[in-house]
Amino acid sequence: MTAADDSPPGAAEPPEPAYFDHAGFGRLRPVAVDAMRAGLQDVLPHGSARIGPLFAARAEARRSAARLLACTPQEVAFVPNTSTGVHLVADGLRWRPGDQVVLFDRDFPANIRPWQRLERQGVTLSWVPMRHGGYQPADIAAAITPATRLVAVSHVNFATGFRCDLDLVCALAAEVGALVSVDAVQSLGVLPLSTADTPVDFLAAGAHKWLGGPPGTGIFYCRAERLELLHSTPTGWFGFEGAAEVSKGPGWLRYDLPERASAARVEGGMYDVLGMAGLAAVLAELESVGSTAVAARALALAGRIRTAAVELGFTSAIPGESDPCSPVVSFSKGPADLVRMVDELAAGGISVSIPDGMLRISPHYWTTDREVDLLLAALAGYKP
Helix, strand or coil: CCHHHHCCCCCCCCCCCEECECCCCCCCCHHHHHHHHHHHHHHHHHHHHHCHHHHHHHHHHHHHHHHHHCCCHHHEEEECCHHHHHHHHHCCCCCCCCCEEEEECCCCHHHCHHHHHHHHHCCEEEEECCECCECCHHHHHHHCCCCEEEEEEECECCCCCCECCHHHHHHHHHHCCCEEEEECCCCCCCCCCCCCCCCCCEEEEECCCCCCCCCCCEEEEECHHHHHHCCCCCCCHHHECCHHHHHCCCCCCCCCCCECCCHHHHHCCCCCHHHHHHHHHHHHHHHHHCHHHHHHHHHHHHHHHHHHHHHCCCEECCCCCCCCCCCCEEEECCCCCHHHHHHHHHHCCEECECHHHCEEEECCCCCCHHHHHHHHHHHHCCCC
16 A cells, blocks of 8 residues: 555645645635635625525534534634634623733734733733743643633644643633633644533634634634623624514514624624635534544644654654644754745745744645655755
8 A cells, every 4th residue: 555545535636745734824625615616606696695505504614613612502603713712702801900811931922912911901911831842730730820810721832732731721720710711723623622521611713724714714612601701792783682583574673682692692793604604614524524533643644744853853842742742743953944944845845834933844634645755755855
């Protein structure tokens, strides 16, 4: 059996020789392209006459997202990106002077800046230091104090690929009655996460990375019993009960409709219907494959890459790691000019990235073995 024979079903011949930047910008899945093209060609040119099926995609996506997160559809809302979801929490909670938010050093700015703004309201920040590319349980425990109101954690660090133990974070937060907000943009779509088993309170993730969905779409999760804590959320007509009755004749124009009793109340007004059609398609595809199978293959490919790269003289961003804890694997290379290396790889059709000064390689379930062969052959050229 050749390497190419091990490629997953549905992994069509890639448009580039090798793509390893799903942690930066995932490839839009073909099923999303088809769904969006159909909406663009067959629906939108006809306006409201044919819009019904396209509107239905959002309900389908909500049900799929709920199954993916092991929650109820009422706990799922759609947002344009991760930042919007984080802001729904940071701006929505009623903060008191002296409240504390726990942040993680070297996290992505989208999960830092919204919380930093709260310092204007007298909120203090407590930082978990990064050590050897990750976060130690003792450091997390030390950062959480009786004053902690919320822990803002990324499931997977964008640069090193370190996967945080969310069960541990939730247990430590529960000891002081703190909430947990998760930036899951580097895991949702490639690593399983059950909110039924791991009691996070809020979660946000854009769909344009590991979900392979359209840019400008994303998922926000709010545990049902936490919804009323969000006092400041967008108000649009879709966020109220009965908003869909506008086509049912006279008497619909009312300003006394109650807010939806679900996370959907944050969705505001008109949304990207084409993007939602694409998101519904990728969520359905992911569900058909199974999150366990997706994670197993992506981690296996990351492990193969990590082992080979270390043998070639690259230094892992997480020293001593036996197996990758996520499909994001990053390396340094002594005095090598990594920027030049990334440019040279790109010139050869191999897409990687270099965030935070490290060579980041992020394969997915859909990555073929042939792509990995091409990458490793190219990296061998940088062996001293």
